[in-house]
Amino acid sequence: xxxxxxxxxxxxxxxxxxxxxxxxxxxxxxxxxxxxxxxxxxxxxxxxxxxxxxxxxxxxxxxxxxxxxxxxxxxxxxxxxxxxxxxxxxxxxxxxxxxxxxxxxxxxxxxx
Amino acid sequence: xxxxxxxxxxxxxxxxxxxxxxxxxxxxxxxxxxxxxxxxxxxxxxxxxxxxxxxxxxxxxxxxxxxxxxxxxxxxxxxxxxxxxxxxxxxxxxxxxxxxxxxxxxxxxxxxxx
Numbered sequence: 577x578x579x580x581x582x583x584x585x586x587x588x589x590x591x592x593x594x595x596x597x598x599x600x601x602x603x604x605x606x607x608x609x610x611x612x613x614x615x616x617x618x619x620x621x622x623x624x625x626x627x628x629x630x631x632x633x634x635x636x637x638x639x640x641x642x643x644x645x646x647x648x649x650x651x652x653x654x655x656x657x658x659x660x661x662x663x664x665x666x667x668x669x670x671x672x673x674x675x676x677x678x679x680x681x682x683x684x685x686x687x688x
Numbered sequence: 689x690x691x692x693x694x695x696x697x698x699x700x701x702x703x704x705x706x707x708x709x710x711x712x713x714x715x716x717x718x719x720x721x722x723x724x725x726x727x728x729x730x731x732x733x734x735x736x737x738x739x740x741x742x743x744x745x746x747x748x749x750x751x752x753x754x755x756x757x758x759x760x761x762x763x764x765x766x767x768x769x770x771x772x773x774x775x776x777x778x779x780x781x782x783x784x785x786x787x788x789x790x791x792x793x794x795x796x797x798x799x800x801x802x
Contacts, residue, residue, distance in 0.1 A: 580731075607788070616697065618778060618792035619732075634789065666731060668790075675720040675739070675788040679731040 578602055580680035582667050588686045589657045597652040597683050599667030607670045608650035609634075609677060610642060612663040619666065625650055657687045690715040690781045694793035701769055702801050709764040709796045711779030719781040721762045722790070723753055726776045735777070738762065749773070774800045 583598045601608065606627045611619040621634030623642040631642050639661060641653045650669075654661060664684050668677040695710040713719065720739050724732040736747025743755040753764045762779060779793040 609789070616794055618692075618694075618794045619790075620792070621789055624789055668732075670788065675782045675784070675790075676722070676734055676737055677790055679724075679733070681731045 580667055580669055580678050582665075582680040582683050584683060585681070586684050588688065589654075590688050591658060593657050594653065594655050595657065595685075596654075597665055597667075597685075598649070599651065599680060600649045601667075601669040601678070602648065603669060603671070603678065604647070605669035605671050605678075606647070608644065609668040609670075610640075610650070610652045611666045611668065612636065612661075613666060613682075614663050622652065622665075654685075657685075659687045661685065662687045690717075690719060690783065690791045692779050692781055692791055692793035694777075694779055694796050696796050697794065698797045698799065700799045700801060703771055704768045706767050707765065707769050707773075707798065709777050709779075709798065711762045711764065711793060713760050713762065713779070713781045715760075715781060715783070718784045720784055720788070721753075721755060722780045722782070723747065723751070723762070723764050724778045724780060725749075726778065726795075728775070732778065735764070769798075769800050771800050771802065773798060 580601045609624040610622040613619045625631045625644040628647045667680040670677040692713045722737045723735040738755045746752045776795045780790045782788040
């Protein structure tokens, strides 16, 4: 039981490049989330998926797209990376019954 | 909408001393309350949560928190800290209805000095 896994762990991009962050969970959770963490700002929700087949914007969705590929997987795509997207990205999942979310180890992204 | 304010960005304490990390929230609906811990270069791990019932909740590693509805606070406490408690601590709330998105505070960095 691996919980929530994320790939890659680290990534360096040049401005304008695109990439996809992958997330998978093996806990049979309905809901999945993408956050970004920046110093002094806590974690901010980018997008979430309340259930398979649905996605919704969070607090900071601009510049990102998501895909809920199936119940297990939820990917985050940066179409044209910008330096302001330099951050640590966390994926999380929850059973939606009591609100507790389980987090992956994070992806540290640097955009030059 | 909800918001969370963690009143201290950094808290230095000596080993074996007590500590309190403060958290205030605002919400127009009923919420669940959480404290998460993040050790260096790791993801977030749940310390404890308040869903309903007793306002004093106990979590892992000897931490506890008290929900105060009138003061809209959920302060985290530990009577005696260890070096291993050095980490960043996040308070978070979510609505009890809907998609239960978490809203986080800015975080409090707890540093334990020997």
